[in-house]
Amino acid sequence: MNRRKPGTAAYGIRLSLMLLGALTLAGLGGSALAVEAPDANLFTTYEAGTGYQNFYYFVCGSTQESLGCYGFGSLGTFGRAGAILEGDPSVSGNTVTRNIYVVDLSPGGGDGVSLVVYKKTDSVSASNDTVTVTHTATIPLALVGGPAATAYIAGNSDFLYVGTSKSDYALQIRKGSYATIQTGFFEPAIPVSGISSDSHGNVTITFSSPGSTFSGFYSYAANGQELGDGGGSEFMVSNTTGTSTGTAAATPPLAIDPTTLAAKMVVRPKPSAP
Numbered sequence: 169m170n171r172r173k174p175g176t177a178a179y180g181i182r183l184s185l186m187l188l189g190a191l192t193l194a195g196l197g198g199s200a201l202a203v204e205a206p207d208a209n210l211f212t213t214y215e216a217g218t219g220y221q222n223f224y225y226f227v228c229g230s231t232q233e234s235l236g237c238y239g240f241g242s243l244g245t246f247g248r249a250g251a252i253l254e255g256d257p258s259v260s261g262n263t264v265t266r267n268i269y270v271v272d273l274s275p276g277g278g279d280g281v282s283l284v285v286y287k288k289t290d291s292v293s294a295s296n297d298t299v300t301v302t303h304t305a306t307i308p309l310a311l312v313g314g315p316a317a318t319a320y321i322a323g324n325s326d327f328l329y330v331g332t333s334k335s336d337y338a339l340q341i342r343k344g345s346y347a348t349i350q351t352g353f354f355e356p357a358i359p360v361s362g363i364s365s366d367s368h369g370n371v372t373i374t375f376s377s378p379g380s381t382f383s384g385f386y387s388y389a390a391n392g393q394e395l396g397d398g399g400g401s402e403f404m405v406s407n408t409t410g411t412s413t414g415t416a417a418a419t420p421p422l423a424i425d426p427t428t429l430a431a432k433m434v435v436r437p438k439p440s441a442p
Contacts, residue, residue, distance in 0.1 A: 239299030247274030250319025279314035324369030
């Protein structure tokens with residue numbers, strides 16, 4: 169089905185299908201619609217605009233007394249958006265706020281990179297959700313972008329990790345202050361090929377290049393401290409979004425050396441506390 173912007177026939181069909189699904193859930197009983205947060209029964213979908221110069225967002229779902237689609241709008245304009253990520257929600261009464269992070273790979277049409285930050289607010293009442301999205305910051309990043317670059321982003325409660333396929337290191341960015349430090353680097357240089365995370369907030373930056381025999385990774389804990397690094401295009405797997413082998417690090421399947429594996433699988437006592 170072709171998806172069009174609000175006000176067109178396709179959008180009406182999409183809305184009708186969503187309403188049918190919500191009515192079906194309503195018939196399952198109150199427990200199926202138990203509200204854990206003001207926006208527990210609301211969801212936001214995104215769609216990229218022409219040339220990745222915009223992202224369109226649509227907020228739909230249900231409140232205590234209504235169901236439907238409550239808001240839509242656009243993010244941008246970007247030179248070329250390369251990646252998008254939502255931050256953790258913050259709840260105050262019936263208001264839920266969260267940041268939206270967009271990696272712009274070509275601000276102003278060049279090969280620079282910027283992190284563009286928006287704040288999304290859902291003010292939820294019994295019958296409605298009032299949605300507002302405002303631009304809050306644009307942070308230039310010391311990375312290489314451009315039309316041929318691919319962007320990667322992952323995060324946890326305190327940090328964002330951003331990289332591109334044209335850079336041989338990634339950046340760790342502290343949320344709030346946006347203080348930035350360089351993370352990961354190999355000699356000879358290997359470009360970033362992916363950034364992944366797990367359910368604990370740990371993050372792995374993968375380095376590899378198609379056709380190259382060199383690859384490596386750096387892993388970081390939820391508190392930003394390095395967990396370790398090594399050779400091989402290792403990555404992490406989330407409990408909410410699967411990793412496709414089409415988007416995993418582009419290196420041949422690894423033939424495990426039993427000697428190397430045995431050296432890696434070592435458990436040591438923790439150092440004594442000072």
